[in-house]
Amino acid sequence: GAVVSQHPSRVICKSGTSVKIECRSLDFQATTMFWYRQFPKQSLMLMATSNEGSKATYEQGVEKDKFLINHASLTLSTLTVTSAHPEDSSFYICSARLLTGDYGYTFGSGTRLTVV
Amino acid sequence: RKEVEQDPGPFNVPEGATVAFNCTYSNSASQSFFWYRQDCRKEPKLLMSVYSSGNEDGRFTAQLNRASQYISLLIRDSKLSDSATYLCVVKDTDKLIFGTGTRLQVFP
Numbered sequence: 001g002a003v004v005s006q007h008p009s010r011v012i013c014k015s016g017t018s019v020k021i022e023c024r025s026l027d028f029q030a031t032t033m034f035w036y037r038q039f040p041k042q043s044l045m046l047m048a049t050s051n052e053g054s055k056a057t058y059e060q061g062v063e064k065d066k067f068l069i070n071h072a073s074l075t076l077s078t079l080t081v082t083s084a085h086p087e088d089s090s091f092y093i094c095s096a097r098l099l100t101g102d103y104g105y106t107f108g109s110g111t112r113l114t115v116v
Numbered sequence: 117r118k119e120v121e122q123d124p125g126p127f128n129v130p131e132g133a134t135v136a137f138n139c140t141y142s143n144s145a146s147q148s149f150f151w152y153r154q155d156c157r158k159e160p161k162l163l164m165s166v167y168s169s170g171n172e173d174g175r176f177t178a179q180l181n182r183a184s185q186y187i188s189l190l191i192r193d194s195k196l197s198d199s200a201t202y203l204c205v206v207k208d209t210d211k212l213i214f215g216t217g218t219r220l221q222v223f224p
Contacts, residue, residue: 034211041124043203044160044214093159097210105212107159 002028004096006108013084013115020080021111023094030096033077034105035069038091050077084115119143120215122204128221133194137218139187139204148207149180151189153200154217160203163189194222 003026013019023033031052036044048064050056050071058064068080081088094108122139129135141149149166164171166178166187177190187204199222204215 032210036214041216043120043216046211046213049211091157095212104162107161110157110159112157 002026002096002098002106004030004094004106004108006094006111008111009109010112011114013113015085015115016083018080018082019084019113020078021092021094021113023077023079023096023108025075025096028096028098029074030077031074031099032097033071034095034097035067035077035079036093036095038093044093047079081113084113086115089113089115118216119208119213120204120206122215122218124216124218126219126221128223129194130223131194131196133222134190134192135194135220136191137189137202137204137220139189139215141185141187141204141206141213143206143208144182144185146206146208149187150205150207150212151176151178151187152203152205152214154203155200160205160214163202191220194220196222196224198222 005024007022033050035047038044046059047062048056048058050069052071052074056069071077093110095105097105120141151163152160153163154160164173166180168180170179175192179188201217201219203217206213
């Protein structure tokens with residue numbers, strides 16, 4: 001089946017540094033990738049939708065200059081958390097929509113970010 | 117009002133029990149509905165889609181009431197391995213909107 005590989009699975013960084021999270025579609029082309037954030041005991045909240053070759057669309061309340069999204073190829077989308085602060089500590093998950101088969105969604109395994 | 121609302125639980129049930137989860141959604145134009153399962157610190161995984169006529173997959177039955185904007189999931193003969201958080205999900209154009217999830221704990 002369609003697989004999205006997400007790395008790193010876990011990262012601890014110092015406050016003020018930047019962290020890059022990668023999501024790769026391994027056996028299909030992902031023209032659209034969705035980025036979610038999940039705080040403990042809360043729902044997955046959509047942060048932004050990235051489209052290959054164009055600017056990402058951010059949800060209301062999500063700072064585009066803080067959460068940089070790049071989708072330069074059909075198999076790779078990246079999310080960079082810039083100048084991370086402890087309140088950015090969360091579980092970040094990417095998802096791609098399949099354009100064939102059942103047209104469902106496949107998720108990366110998530111990245112647990114801890115900012116200290 | 118949240119777009120997708122669920123009772124967070126937890127629901128603590130013994131093995132073999134039947135348990136039902138409910139969910140309401142706010143956008144009457146929504147067309148696609150799903151139940152996902154999420155284990156602790158893992159990505160969500162599709163459990164089943166929800167159709168207007170209701171659908172069943174083994175021990176799991178999902179129902180949709182469009183008039184009431186209400187979705188349900190019934191789990192029969194609960195197993196220990198069913199312990200997880202169950203997420204009600206509504207598709208809005210191309211985006212998936214997740215509920216907060218209902219935590220289920222099945223005990224021996």
